[in-house]
Amino acid sequence: MKFAASRLEPVKPSASAWVSQAAKEAKARGEDVIDLGLGEPDFDTPPHIIAAAHQAALRGQTRYPPTNGTLEMRQAVVDKLVRENSLSYAVNEVIVSNGAKQVLFNAMMATLEQDDEVLMCAPYFGQYKDIVLILGGQAVALKCPAENGFRLSPEQLEAAITSKTRWIMLNLPSNPAGAVYTDDDLQALGAVLERHPDVLILSDEIYEHILFDGRTFRSFAAANPSFKDRTLTVNGVSKAYAMTGWRIGYGAGPKPLIAAMTKVQSQICSGACAIAQAAAAAALNGPQDAVRAFTKEFEARRDLVVDRVAQIDGLTLDPPGGAFYGLIGCAGLIGAETEAGETLEDDAAITGYILRDAGIAAVPGSAYELSPFFRISTAASTGVLNHAMDRIAASVAKLKRKT
Numbered sequence: 001m002k003f004a005a006s007r008l009e010p011v012k013p014s015a016s017a018w019v020s021q022a023a024k025e026a027k028a029r030g031e032d033v034i035d036l037g038l039g040e041p042d043f044d045t046p047p048h049i050i051a052a053a054h055q056a057a058l059r060g061q062t063r064y065p066p067t068n069g070t071l072e073m074r075q076a077v078v079d080k081l082v083r084e085n086s087l088s089y090a091v092n093e094v095i096v097s098n099g100a101k102q103v104l105f106n107a108m109m110a111t112l113e114q115d116d117e118v119l120m121c122a123p124y125f126g127q128y129k130d131i132v133l134i135l136g137g138q139a140v141a142l143k144c145p146a147e148n149g150f151r152l153s154p155e156q157l158e159a160a161i162t163s164k165t166r167w168i169m170l171n172l173p174s175n176p177a178g179a180v181y182t183d184d185d186l187q188a189l190g191a192v193l194e195r196h197p198d199v200l201i202l203s204d205e206i207y208e209h210i211l212f213d214g215r216t217f218r219s220f221a222a223a224n225p226s227f228k229d230r231t232l233t234v235n236g237v238s239k240a241y242a243m244t245g246w247r248i249g250y251g252a253g254p255k256p257l258i259a260a261m262t263k264v265q266s267q268i269c270s271g272a273c274a275i276a277q278a279a280a281a282a283a284l285n286g287p288q289d290a291v292r293a294f295t296k297e298f299e300a301r302r303d304l305v306v307d308r309v310a311q312i313d314g315l316t317l318d319p320p321g322g323a324f325y326g327l328i329g330c331a332g333l334i335g336a337e338t339e340a341g342e343t344l345e346d347d348a349a350i351t352g353y354i355l356r357d358a359g360i361a362a363v364p365g366s367a368y369e370l371s372p373f374f375r376i377s378t379a380a381s382t383g384v385l386n387h388a389m390d391r392i393a394a395s396v397a398k399l400k401r402k403t
């Protein structure tokens with residue numbers, strides 16, 4: 001009996017899911033594994049946000065919410081976009097969904113025709129590709145090398161656009177590389193897109209607050225105001241407020257696009273949890289001290305990991321400008337031989353070795369379509385990260401390198 005529809009066939013099990021499963025199995029066998037594969041803050045949701053959810057439930061906010069989001073939450077998003085991003089939207093140009101993931105899915109489901117192309121900047125968040133494939137589109141990876149700070153260049157963008165291009169997806173700053181774009185970078189991409197009026201822009205800004213070295217954030221639509229009528233700005237509360245489990249994300253864009261996405265959402269889930277929306281509104285409207293404290297801590301961890309990697313021969317890491325990952329270059333270990341006689345041919349093999357030998361779960365760069373790298377998350381205390389780096393250093397030191 002065949003259960004899975006053929007539209008699921010192009011979606012391969014992800015390397016990150018494989019790593020997380022392998023780490024779980026190793027832990028179940030009693031092995032001492034540190035899981036640095038995870039993409040979620042290790043902090044607790046701030047108490048005033050939890051209190052807002054409690055109050056909303058007690059007030060009876062327990063019925064089906066409006067499909068596109070509660071008015072309170074959509075207004076909180078409108079206010080946030082004005083206050084923090086200098087973007088002006090009406091409440092009917094905003095949708096609230098079950099995480100930014102669902103915003104992305106709704107957008108692709110609402111707009112893609114068979115074989116439409118979606119451009120994405122590799123290394124990219126794996127879901128970008130999979131949703132496009134499930135929906136019959138073509139995911140086009142534009143490789144953004146470390147030498148260019150993992151950023152997309154205007155020349156690459158120009159060369160990639162065809163008559164089938166429907167979207168370009170940007171992620172500011174990016175998972176997994178922490179790539180950051182200046183105003184000039186965003187305007188240079190805008191200058192290319194000016195020549196291609198049928199291409200839509202999706203700007204995933206979920207890591208906007210996790211920016212380092214005193215950088216200030218700029219939304220794509222704020223750097224390119226004339227693109228507001230074809231940009232979907234995506235964001236959410238998961239990363240900034242340590243609210244991954246609450247599943248609230250949002251999108252702001254042209255009214256007809258938001259209406260089409262609402263039609264999709266209506267069929268999938270009738271909207272996002274009303275209680276979680278009350279919590280998310282409190283997160284956006286309330287004090288922002290926790291966001292600043294989380295970012296400070298992520299920056300200290302970034303510094304620690306960069307320092308430690310610099311001391312490991314064979315690994316490289318330029319300081320990421322944002323987000324909470326280290327995408328570590330491991331070109332120096334390709335072809336190295338383990339004590340067991342295995343030759344490490346690629347970053348998947350290197351990640352497997354680090355899991356087996358050092359007990360550290362990381363995700364290979366191949367999962368993000370850029371090799372040879374592996375990603376560790378810095379969503380762990382400095383003590384744990386130091387310990388993890390000790391173990392990685394010891395395992396790398398045991399390898400026999402090609403001369």
Ligand SMILES: Cc1ncc(COP(=O)(O)O)c(C=O)c1O
Pocket residue numbers: 039098099100101102125171174175204206235236237238244247248249
């Ligand atoms: C770049 C990026 N976009 C979107 C998401 C999804 O976030 P959410 O928890 O809001 O669904 C993630 C989660 O890892 C991410 O890394």
